[in-house]
Amino acid sequence: MYYAHSTINPNKSDWQALKKHLKNVADRSQEFANDFHAGNLAYVSGLLHDIGKYSPEFQKRLDGEKNPVDHSTAGSIEATRIFNGKQSAAGLLFAYIVAGHHGGLLNYGSAEGGLCERLRKPVPDYSAYCNEISIDSHTIGPLGLRPSPGKTGFCISFFTRMLYSCLVDADSLDTEQFCNPDKATLRTNYESFDILAKKFDAHMQKIQSGASDSLINRERKKIFSQCIEAGALPPGMFSLTVPTGGGKTLSSMGFALEQVKKNHLKRIFYIIPYTSIIEQNAKVFRDIFGWQNVLEHHSNFDPATVDTDDLDTGGESLRLATENWDMPITVTTNVQFFESLFSNKRSRCRKLHSLAKSVIILDEAQMLPTGYLLPCLAALSELVRNYGATVVICTATQPRLGDLLDENVRPREIMQSPDRLYETFKRVRVTDLGLLSDADLSARLKDHCQILCIVNTRNHAKKLYDAIKDAGNCYHLSARMCPVHRRKKIAEIKKRLKEGLDCRVISTQLIEAGVDIDFPVVYRTMTGIDSVAQAAGRCNREGKLPFGEVFIFKSTESHGKATSWQSFVAEIGEMTLAGSDDPLSFPTVSEYFQRLYHYKSDGGLDEKEILRQLEERAGEFAFPFEEIADEFQIIEEGTKDVIIPFDEHSRSVIERLRTAEFPWRFVRDLQGYSISIYPNEFREMERMNRIETITDRFYVLRSCEDYSDETGLKLRQGAGYDGSLLIH
Incomplete structure (x- = not known):
């Protein structure tokens, strides 16, 4: 009798049989991978992953011997033996997945390192597996992938990660089920999308029935209706261009729910640039759908803080869902989402298979990291082309991302007339003040009772706040304040604005995206047009004034100078504004992004050459998984x-x-x-x-x-x- 996992019981009556574990993992892996037509491949990987445990050495370890035993390499070696000749590529595919199912996907490497070295490593005799497990090399079939032109290596490496995700999640879940069944019962306690759709419909009916019959509210209803109508379309790449204040958060969710219903999709993901703004959207969704149906996943979120009916099991259920994103609705960040897509680690890759047959909404898509833009778009294209996903590029200022995508995955705009919407929702006038010293700027800020000033650096924000705080009722916001502190201050600011009280705020750019706040006047240091538009979205947001006032300026102070990147986008922003009558119009924004991508096109949209590295030896199935994971860091390590x-x-x-x-x-x-x-x-x-x-x-x-x-x-x-x- 061979075992996969032991208990404290010495007679082994309740130990998990190895054959049962392999079969359980194979079945569950197959179920996951069926979502992208790779169930047979995933099934084989499940059978192979732990055959090294058939060695006498590993069984002695379960009996209490302390010597470490490598049980992962055996399945890789066996895969390359079984799938040789014309199927050698399949053998390497399984070898990557099985060898890395604990430590992570390896570089292909050479005889001196990586997967190549592992495949030459002597391992304990595992041949007893043949008495219990049969692996049929004729059942796997063709991969059936459709690579984008020139991206075959990217396509196959992405597929490898997705299969790896199926295996490690299935392995983790079966092990958890055996070792900690009470913990396992806390998973998947969520409601069906049929129930969630009814909750959403009731919420929208309540909002729309209580809204006044104003021009803006009528337009919001039209936006929502167009999103619902487009939701019936087949899965694909979409764009949603809705001005600030147009209700795109709820309208995009309506589109996503229709996609789920009409196309039998499984999950909804809402991807947001910053943790500093994610809490607001997650709370909106929890209030509509219930805490048990919405996962908020980012570095500053504590599941135990969610107001649930049962705080202990509720918090633990949410924490468990962060491991594999098994939740109807997940709200997460660009960093968490994209770094996971390019990771080689078991813990980060485990959740990736949940993206198949899902709706992925990229809120504020213009905030995608420019230095990694091409790899990010390649990943989104893969999810649409080969994994049945729908992707929505959702912004108030649509970047020209379609020009960087392959023709057959270029986004289809959901709104019928985005340019008309811009004119309808136009609520601000933008004035360029040119050069301003802090003395001139602070004098201007003190003249206003309610005003927001956004600057490029934390040092400038601190000095400017010190210069005006004697005016009273002044606030400072920056990443020098911990998130709990910032949330407290933003709540105070909103309260004062609502009550019509004096309120002067100096902030870094953290306030620009997703923070639902409304000032009559906004000042913004010169920057990229997209950031100017985001700043303008905090001005006259509710349309209470005929027009709000947005002032752009350049600081003359040394501490007001931008970083190299901010200086770069500010220069392009200045060039674009020079020939424009309306800084926030569609043609101006389009020209800005065209200039930005043109100046960054010579390697600047893939600074780490991720795509090139994946194509160099694609014909050999030789991929540098570890190197790619190390290099794809949206937040550079070191802090x-x-x-x-x-x-x-x-x-x-x-x-x-x-x-x-x-x-x-x-x-x-x-x-x-x-x-x-x-x-x-x-x-x-x-x-x-x-x-x-x-x-x-x-x-x-x-x-x-x-x-x-x-x-x-x-x-x-x-x-x-x-x-x-x-x-x-």
């Missing part, structure tokens, strides 16, 4: 997270963290209380003994005196970095 003792809750958790036997248990309790800082800042704070290190992993600000309730983390003179907002 450190410092935990802020902001309130009584965080201080209490930090106190328990100091004496905890298992400090990782407190990670979720401290989400929302950390700030990312640059290496030079971290070193300076360490030198000045301002940081406490706990278990060599957690960095805590020692003194509350180093954190201001007005502006957040205090950086001593000379230690700072005049950087822009860190986007998480």
Whole structure:
């Protein structure tokens, strides 16, 4: 008798039989991969993945021997033996997946490293598997993939990740079912899309019946109706161009629900640029659909904070869903979404198969990382071409992404007349003030009772706030404030605006996308046209005035100078505005993106050459999975997270963290209380003994005196970095 997993019972009566585990994983892998017509391949990978456990050495380990045993390599070796000759490509495909099912997908490498070396590695005798498992090399069939022109390597490597995802999720779920059945029962406790659609319809009827018969509300109804109508179309690539205030969040969700219903799709994903704005949309969806149907997944979210009927099991159910995105609706970030698509790690790839036969809405799509734009678009194209997904590129200022996509996946616009909508929703006038010193700017800001000023760097925001705060009722927002702190301040700002009270806000760009806030006047440092448009979206948002006023300016101060990237987009923005009567019109925005992509076209849209690396040796099935994962980092590594003792809750958790036997248990309790800082800042704070290190992993600000309730983390003179907002 051969076993996959043991218990504390020495007579082995309740141990999991290896044959049963392999069959369970194969069946579940096949079920997942059937969504993209690769069930037979996934089934074989499930049978192969643990055949190394048939070795006497591994069985002795289950009996208590301490010697480590490699059980992953055997299945890879066997795959290349079974699938040789004309099917050698299939053998390598299985080899990648099986060899990496614990440690991650390997580089192909050479005899000295990577998968090649693993396939030459001596392993314990696993031949006993033949007595229990039969692997038929004739059942797998052709791959059936349709690569984009010139992207065969990308297509096959993407397929490898998706099959890998099916295997590792199936393996994890079956192991969990055996080892921790109580935990397994907390999964998949969500409602059907039929029920969710009824909840959504009831919510929309309530909103529309209570809305006044204004021009804007009539247009919002038309936008919603067009989205519902387009939802009946077959899956594909779509664009949704709706001005700020047009209700695109709920309209795009209506489109997604129709797609699910008409095309029998399985999930909805809502992808948002920043964690600083994601909470608002996730809360909207939870209020409509219920907490158990909506997953919010990003670095600053604690599932235990969700208001559920059962806080313990509710929080744990949501946490478990972050592992494989098995939830009807998932709201996550660009970073989480795209870095997972290019990862080689088991934990990050595990959820990828859930994207097949899903609706993926990219909110604020103009915020896709420019340096990785071509790989990101290639991934979205793959999901549409080969995995039955629908992708919606959703913006108020539609970037010219269609020009960078293959002809057969170029987006179809959902709105019938986006240019007419722009004119209907036009609520601001934009004026270019040219050069302004901080003295001139602060004088202007003090003249207004309610005003928002957005600048490019945190240092400028701090200095400008200090210059105007004596006017009273002033607020500062930046990534120097932990998320819990920012949320508190934004709530105060909204309350004052609603009550018509004085409110002057200095912010970095974190306020530009997704924050539902309405000022009569907005000032914006010169930047890209897309950011100007986002800033304008915070002005006269509700149309209470005939026109709101948006002023663009260039700072004359050294601390107001933009970073290299911001300077680059600001220069293109200035060039574009020079010949435009309306800075936010469709032709102006289109020209801006055309210029931007033209200037970045020489390698700047794929700075790490991800696509080239995947094509170089595609004919050999030789892919650098580890290197790609290391290089595809939207947030460049090197920053450190410092935990802020902001309130009584965080201080209490930090106190328990100091004496905890298992400090990782407190990670979720401290989400929302950390700030990312640059290496030079971290070193300076360490030198000045301002940081406490706990278990060599957690960095805590020692003194509350180093954190201001007005502006957040205090950086001593000379230690700072005049950087822009860190986007998480």
